Amino acid sequence: AQSVAQPEDQVNVAEGNPLTVKCTYSVSGNPYLFWYVQYPNRGLQFLLKYITGDNLVKGSYGFEAEFNKSQTSFHLKKPSALVSDSALYFCAVRDMNYDNLFFGTGTRLTVIP
């Protein structure tokens, strides 16, 4: 079975500071990992994904994520947060043996001016 955990419902960070949104996963095979962002009253937008290769993945809007197989984590990071980064962030995982993406419960990021 596959699962994904986002241990923090809410993350607050000051503008200009680095931000981290945490994600851990559990799969039986090799994972495909995704981050999506949802701005208010909008659908989800793709940020980045890890399929294979380099453990550090760079995505849209200056975000990056590091795949850590030993810790089964895929944390989302950004060196300097912007107020416009405030949104709901979802981590998703797909076990290569299954058909579907499985989403976490989401983390609400608030960047404080």
Added chain:
Amino acid sequence: DVKVTQSSRYLVKRTGEKVFLECVQDMDHENMFWYRQDPGLGLRLIYFSYDVKMKEKGDIPEGYSVSREKKERFSLILESASTNQTSMYLCASSLDPGGTDTQYFGPGTRLTVL
């Protein structure tokens, strides 16, 4: 750019009504998905389709059905709406049946069942 559109942004229905939610994608994607989004539960997959006239149950199919008569259109049907189906419904599409491809989402339909 991929565009996924949903027929309504907001919808209010009464208990027992039959409800149709429509989703259209314009990029000739093979795969289409219906999710519901609830606070604290994230996104949960209701149904998906890998091809015309094909459907597969997701994690929470009870109380829902789907229809895919054309490649670009995927409809979610609530046969008899109930209050516990009040939720945000998100449609998505993707190209690669192998599962590594990005899913592209519509803006969502917020359904309220009274």
